[in-house]
Amino acid sequence: MSDVVIAGVSQTPVGEHWDWSLRNLAAQAVQAGRRDAGGLMPQVVYIANVLASTVSHQANLGSLVASNAGLAGVEGVTVEAAGASGGAAARMAFLAVSSGIVDVAMVLGVEKFTDQAYAEAETALAQTMDADYESMQGATPTSQAALLMQRYLHDYNVQHDCFAGFPLNAHANAAHNPNAFFRKPISRQVYEQAETVNEPFNIFDAAPYADGAAALILTRSDIVPKDVGHGLVRITGSSIVTDTLALHDRTDPLAFQAAGFSIERACSQAGILPQDADLFELDDAFSIYAALSLEAAGFARGGEAWRLAEQGQIALGGSVPISTMGGSKGRGNPVGATGVYQLVEAALQLRGEAGKNQIPGARRALVQSLGGPASTAVTHVLEKLI
Amino acid sequence: MSDVVIAGVSQTPVGEHWDWSLRNLAAQAVQAGRRDAGGLMPQVVYIANVLASTVSHQANLGSLVASNAGLAGVEGVTVEAAGASGGAAARMAFLAVSSGIVDVAMVLGVEKFTDQAYAEAETALAQTMDADYESMQGATPTSQAALLMQRYLHDYNVQHDCFAGFPLNAHANAAHNPNAFFRKPISRQVYEQAETVNEPFNIFDAAPYADGAAALILTRSDIVPKDVGHGLVRITGSSIVTDTLALHDRTDPLAFQAAGFSIERACSQAGILPQDADLFELDDAFSIYAALSLEAAGFARGGEAWRLAEQGQIALGGSVPISTMGGSKGRGNPVGATGVYQLVEAALQLRGEAGKNQIPGARRALVQSLGGPASTAVTHVLEKLI
Amino acid sequence: MEVPRHWRLRQQRYALVGEVCPHCDAKLFPPRDVCPHCGQEARTRFTFSGRGEVYSYTHMSDAPAGFEQNAPYTVALVKLEEGPLVTAQLTDLDGKPVEIGMPVEMVTRRIRSDDGEKGILVYGYKFRPVLAGPR
Amino acid sequence: MEVPRHWRLRQQRYALVGEVCPHCDAKLFPPRDVCPHCGQEARTRFTFSGRGEVYSYTHMSDAPAGFEQNAPYTVALVKLEEGPLVTAQLTDLDGKPVEIGMPVEMVTRRIRSDDGEKGILVYGYKFRPVLAGPR
Numbered sequence A, B: 001m002s003d004v005v006i007a008g009v010s011q012t013p014v015g016e017h018w019d020w021s022l023r024n025l026a027a028q029a030v031q032a033g034r035r036d037a038g039g040l041m042p043q044v045v046y047i048a049n050v051l052a053s054t055v056s057h058q059a060n061l062g063s064l065v066a067s068n069a070g071l072a073g074v075e076g077v078t079v080e081a082a083g084a085s086g087g088a089a090a091r092m093a094f095l096a097v098s099s100g101i102v103d104v105a106m107v108l109g110v111e112k113f114t115d116q117a118y119a120e121a122e123t124a125l126a127q128t129m130d131a132d133y134e135s136m137q138g139a140t141p142t143s144q145a146a147l148l149m150q151r152y153l154h155d156y157n158v159q160h161d162c163f164a165g166f167p168l169n170a171h172a173n174a175a176h177n178p179n180a181f182f183r184k185p186i187s188r189q190v191y192e193q194a195e196t197v198n199e200p201f202n203i204f205d206a207a208p209y210a211d212g213a214a215a216l217i218l219t220r221s222d223i224v225p226k227d228v229g230h231g232l233v234r235i236t237g238s239s240i241v242t243d244t245l246a247l248h249d250r251t252d253p254l255a256f257q258a259a260g261f262s263i264e265r266a267c268s269q270a271g272i273l274p275q276d277a278d279l280f281e282l283d284d285a286f287s288i289y290a291a292l293s294l295e296a297a298g299f300a301r302g303g304e305a306w307r308l309a310e311q312g313q314i315a316l317g318g319s320v321p322i323s324t325m326g327g328s329k330g331r332g333n334p335v336g337a338t339g340v341y342q343l344v345e346a347a348l349q350l351r352g353e354a355g356k357n358q359i360p361g362a363r364r365a366l367v368q369s370l371g372g373p374a375s376t377a378v379t380h381v382l383e384k385l386i
Numbered sequence C, D: 001m002e003v004p005r006h007w008r009l010r011q012q013r014y015a016l017v018g019e020v021c022p023h024c025d026a027k028l029f030p031p032r033d034v035c036p037h038c039g040q041e042a043r044t045r046f047t048f049s050g051r052g053e054v055y056s057y058t059h060m061s062d063a064p065a066g067f068e069q070n071a072p073y074t075v076a077l078v079k080l081e082e083g084p085l086v087t088a089q090l091t092d093l094d095g096k097p098v099e100i101g102m103p104v105e106m107v108t109r110r111i112r113s114d115d116g117e118k119g120i121l122v123y124g125y126k127f128r129p130v131l132a133g134p135r
């Protein structure tokens, strides 16, 4: 079994940080992450980011971030897989430490969405789709999700309101997350009366994009300082699976096949079943993605994940808690950094440091990040180190 | 010692490929790379690319390239470190195979420069500098190189013509490389009379940007098919080192410190000295970079690398052959893919398949890629497997 | 200026030219370098009929850059009668409600203005409800 | 529109406001989050004098997007008298030849027009030869 542990975590509040540049946000997460890991100095920093090239005209973040944040000289590269970038960078760090060649690796997710006006930055996100055959037709990530939702309603003969449980759960959980962008619960009535943006889709079906930075320090357990002062979490499964980039290149767009395969592989590596996890930090960039992810992972049959939400099974006390700190919907969606936030949040649950959102006795977490509509799926299994 | 070998290589001709999109170029390299590796199917493909986000409005190449090129479902991510991206992606694949978790990894460098007009694509390259403090002042990668050259001339009291040996060598070698963009040697007179673009810099001091794709397949030696039909090359050293992104943040901009440290670490891992290498595929995106790289690696003292060029020591028959297939200057510079081309070319030298440019008895190669002016330096040591 | 890219895609955009796999007979649109069904190279051209039906659709009120003039518009996944899905706008709806399963046919329309004023107009496929009369 | 970014950098651009490290007294421009000399946090503001000398320079004939109106122009590394190097354009040269070691001083000028017509004008530091008279 792998001996890669999470020795430290950090996160900045998610939001619109006009005062902070990408390098400032990154430095905050780097320094806080090192402190949480008892001062460990990483030899590598793998940076998850999607938008800096287009929105901030900035590439080679490995060099920029390392030299600005006190990590002069370390190995540094950017890892990109659209919305799955954070999970993908963690996978690279996991492999590096597993190789025995790297002792201490930092995973840094950072996204600076607000360096352009919202509409322009949102347009930049179209690069995560097929530029020749999707974005060029006027489609957007939001319209991809809406197309999936519309077909879901048709195939399973359900109404749009059946998705209400996902944003309600996310916002309820975000209310107690000090790093969340939105900290107010919403009511079912508010959801049902919300403005439709991409029919059948309303404004609560899409997570808000925002700025943020989060970090993980991975190492072998024998390297963690003895006085680190918190529990350790082991990574026991890790997997990246791709599907076609364009939705139209799939036989069954509702299947989220890569999401399912990625769960299978990570769980098989960890020697567990998905049902053995105490929480499932899935990708809820859109309500429909949460539903399709639950179905792809086998927690519900096709067309029935919304029932889990209606029955309270996705809540903190349910059988498969999701978005336990608010998810992208409530915490905010800092795109390339989102996967790192998800891993940080799951690690805090397993360390017993999730505050009011703590799942009692949580020992195992499934964490999945998606690039596009599961064009890329990255899954990690985290387990509390006893 | 590491047991990671290069089981297959491929490259498309470098040039202006108006007819081929990024995905087409990538597919050619993927298929040819698999054929060269006896049909091995990679489990992961790590893609080196810098410009697709800005020039082609296309991110998440892992999904796009894999599904278009017959690698459906494989793990796929993009690795970026400016001009060092190719070397960085190879490093990620090296770590993945070293971990024992991945058996067969493909490294794919692909860059589609000509999806925009030359001037616009060149402007997009400014993202490899510090956006807030360099590009915003009107500086460009070419002006960074020119600033270094001007200071070099001043500090060492030499004339611009002393750099002639670098492009002359590169073009002479490119003449026999069927995949090179420029296949005509140039004369000293042509160099000396060339148009000055960024004083003191002339048009032959900068490598031309172009389209291209190249691939490597890395695996353990026991996995290589027995009938693969060519020699194998082992990766015995691998290192990434960063420096500040901006030139102005360094005490001594001429030192190329990261380049030096990265050579030291990779050689120390391989248990060799730089002088033990039979060739040194360095980064000659600019003539001055070739000189500073030779000096940083210890092949010449500060201010004296140009003498190696003048004395023919960098030629195929010299003591430290560089740019043996033409380098970026003669082969062309497909930015993010360049590092993969360098590794492919070095592997072909060690396999004895470098045609008219073959270095007799070549057994060991140093391969170094730079992101910016050695803001990132990636070095690999390759050795012929006996 | 992205002239090379638009030029490269002109056959797909104007005439729905995809491929038929010479090995397994799968019809592919958009074209791919390797047939996803049998794993062999797919390089034989095939022109699609342009007829199909709506697989899914969404009405968009916010348009991304380059499409502002079109907004609001309808994006659909259209299932071509030869098999593949394609992402495209619906047009000529004239207030007619869109439904999944609705028969549509390909027409050529302006799909975007590239790069604002200095740019070029890009034409390509959209789909409209099938007009009355025999197909 | 990149207003937030330009606004965030206004003090650096207009007044060369960097930092002095409270731990090791290093003067830093541009400001950094962690002092590269001692590894501690650097957050104390320090306004540079704006005087320095040319460390290196290049005359550029081709300008990148946003700088076409300025071309040809001269980009330099200027060594500030407090220590740091800074990348900036030289201005007010009036045909005077540039030399390494030439004394220069900071002035505020328009440095680029952002995003063409719809965009904003960006002002910031350039350096000019030191005028006659005592410094």
Ligand SMILES: [Zn+2]
Binding pocket: C021, C022, C023, C024, C025, C026, C035, C036, C037, C038, C039, C040
């Ligand atoms: Zn086929």
Ligand SMILES: [Zn+2]
Binding pocket: D021, D022, D023, D024, D025, D026, D035, D036, D037, D038, D039, D040
């Ligand atoms: Zn200090």
